[in-house]
Amino acid sequence: MKLFTQLICSLAVAACAGIVQAQEPFPSKPVTLIVPYPPGGAVDTFARALADGLKQEWKAGVVIDNRPGGSEVIGAAALAKAHPDGYTIMASTEAASILNPLLFKKLPYDAAKDIAPVSILVRAPLVLAVPSSSPANTLREFIDMARARASNPVRYGSAGAGGTGHLPFIQLASDHQLQLIHAPYRGAGPMLQDLLGGHIEAGLLGTAVAEPHIRSGKIKGLAVTADKRLASLPMVPTYQELGIPDINATFIVALSAPAGTPSPIVDAIAQAARKVLQNPEFQSKTLNPFGFVPVGSDPASFGDYIRREIPVQKKRIQIGNISLEM
Incomplete structure (x- = not known):
């Protein structure tokens, strides 16, 4: 009987310990x-x-x-x-x-x-940007330029195939029946350098990356995916403002x-x-x-x-x- 009582007590203690552990606040360790x-x-x-x-x-x-x-x-x-x-x-x-x-x-x-x-x-909204040497000063002008150059397609870059800098351009081309050539890079850094140098004709950039280069005039920001203009880039319009379907570049x-x-x-x-x-x-x-x-x-x-x-x-x-x- 004594042994049975001890066993019951042990089980009760173990059960209580389990309940306490189950109710332990999260997180209790790193x-x-x-x-x-x-x-x-x-x-x-x-x-x-x-x-x-x-x-x-x-x-x-x-x-x-x-x-x-x-x-x-x-x-x-x-x-x-x-x-x-x-x-x-x-x-x-x-x-x-x-x-x-x-x-x-x-x-x-x-x-x-x-x-x-x-x-x-x-x-994170992305800015569609072109080199300062581009004849396009607005997104509408960029679309018209790309449409006029079907035999010599506009070349855009991205940080890698299938990423958020690549897929929105596919949407843009589909929406406006454009012929564009994709130039994938190994990361955003090399792509940005070629955009600044005019070796590619467009790219999608994070707003923090784009801002200093837009303000310095090295690139032009044509549109940003956002509900309203960004405080950091008040000069760049949204797709909605331009009356152009948003390409979800974010x-x-x-x-x-x-x-x-x-x-x-x-x-x-x-x-x-x-x-x-x-x-x-x-x-x-x-x-x-x-x-x-x-x-x-x-x-x-x-x-x-x-x-x-x-x-x-x-x-x-x-x-x-x-x-x-x-």
């Missing part, structure tokens, strides 16, 4: 934030600032884990294999969840099954988690990130310099965005006949 880019770039810089803000919100550590390569494939594959407990998350663009499954014939992860959307953190930075991460934890991560984004100091020091527009969506809204964007980007990729290999 969180790993995967960044699928090398240190120093815009996404990495943003992610590090976000990590600092989350540390303050959570009173817990946030460790950056850079996993560059393969257009976010390496980082996304690492996220997909992580334990779904909220202690491994990823800050990435739409490449991981939307573009890669459409561009690559084979991936080491299944975006729909392995990755859970947490929050769209920011949206990219996002978002948080994702491994599929199967409990909903309360996913919601808690999204809420903490939203608080960081709403901080005026964070906005002035981190968002404004890059031209990032804060969003801070909930998981459901991010999931809806993915579902809306997949058919849009799929159509562009099919029109461009784009397929990539690892």
Whole structure:
């Protein structure tokens, strides 16, 4: 009887311990934030600032884990294999969840099954820019120039095939029946240098990158994807102002988690990130310099965005006949 009583007591203690552990506040240990880019770039810089803000919100550590390569494939594959407990998350663009499954014939992860959307953190408008030597001073003039040069197509550049600097030009060409030639570069830096030098005739640039060159007159900004003119580039009109269909030249930075991460934890991560984004100091020091527009969506809204964007980007990729290999 004594032994039976001791056993019951032991089981009760174990059960209580399990309940206490289950109710332990999140996070109770450091969180790993995967960044699928090398240190120093815009996404990495943003992610590090976000990590600092989350540390303050959570009173817990946030460790950056850079996993560059393969257009976010390496980082996304690492996220997909992580334990779904909220202690491994990823800050990435739409490449991981939307573009890669459409561009690559084979991936080491299944975006729909392995990755859970947490929050769209920011949206980054892009500026369609041309060299200062271009005869086009407006987007309408650029379209007319491209249409008139069907036998000698306008050459535009991007930071890589299938990315946010490439696909919107496919949309522009489709909308206006243009013949354009794509020149893919290994990164935004070389593309920008050739745009400044007039070796290519157009490109899509982040607003922070474009601003100093537009103000100095080295390039001309023809249009920006935004609801209204940007404070940093008040001289560049929006597509709506011009009465021209918006080519959705924008990219996002978002948080994702491994599929199967409990909903309360996913919601808690999204809420903490939203608080960081709403901080005026964070906005002035981190968002404004890059031209990032804060969003801070909930998981459901991010999931809806993915579902809306997949058919849009799929159509562009099919029109461009784009397929990539690892």
